[in-house]
Amino acid sequence: MEGVKRGTGYLSLTMVVGVLMCAAVVMVPGVSATRWTVGGNMGWTTNFNYTTWAMDKHFYNGDWLFFVYDRNQMNVLEVNKTDYETCNSDHPLHNWTTGAGRDVIPLNVTRHYYIISGKGFCYGGMKLAILVENPPPPPTSSPLNNTNSSPSSISRGKIVLPMVFAIGAVWDTFLRFW
């Protein structure tokens, strides 16, 4: 009777620890993707300098651009460099406009992206050029350079995984003596 209860308890504990360990392993890469709302609170609109907005930002492979705008007026078109510079929207490389005024561009290739609004708005400054880069390697992969990094920069996975084992061990001990 007691043996059955203990067995069941141990099995579900094993499952919980397993799930936690999977979660910890998923967290190890540490670098999370960013969904950039283009223009921040202003969104995708006129009288805004998107070159200035992008200037202090790093866009990494895996991030997204999120465009929020008036669907009755603007749109979101990906063009090549020439058409970006001349605001030519006659032959977009990709029309990202879905019609909801809420469009997402997955930045899944490391290259330049040139995005403009058609309907004449590009001439007023509704144009965005960014370079998508590979994400920087996590701090754990370059131990020789770690002299500059603070303790807080240790990736979460490094702490979580030993914690999971510790919790598992404590439970194991508890159940054995119970």
Ligand SMILES: *[C@@H]1O[C@H](CO)[C@@H](O)[C@H](O)[C@H]1NC(C)=O
């Ligand atoms: C936006 O700002 C950049 C540099 O900050 C400047 O070179 C550019 O002319 C500005 N664009 C407009 C449309 O004002």
Ligand SMILES: *[C@@H]1O[C@H](CO)[C@@H](O)[C@H](O)[C@H]1NC(C)=O
């Ligand atoms: C962009 O596309 C236009 C029209 O298809 C073409 O004339 C131009 O050479 C292209 N520019 C680049 C940089 O590929």
Ligand SMILES: *[C@@H]1O[C@H](CO)[C@@H](O)[C@H](O)[C@H]1NC(C)=O
């Ligand atoms: C882009 O796609 C939207 C939605 O399908 C469509 O309404 C719009 O006419 C297209 N714009 C261009 C410039 O192709």
Ligand SMILES: *[C@@H]1O[C@H](CO)[C@@H](O)[C@H](O)[C@H]1NC(C)=O
């Ligand atoms: C990038 O995303 C686009 C749109 O979802 C998709 O069509 C394309 O295949 C993706 N490219 C890569 C290299 O994953």
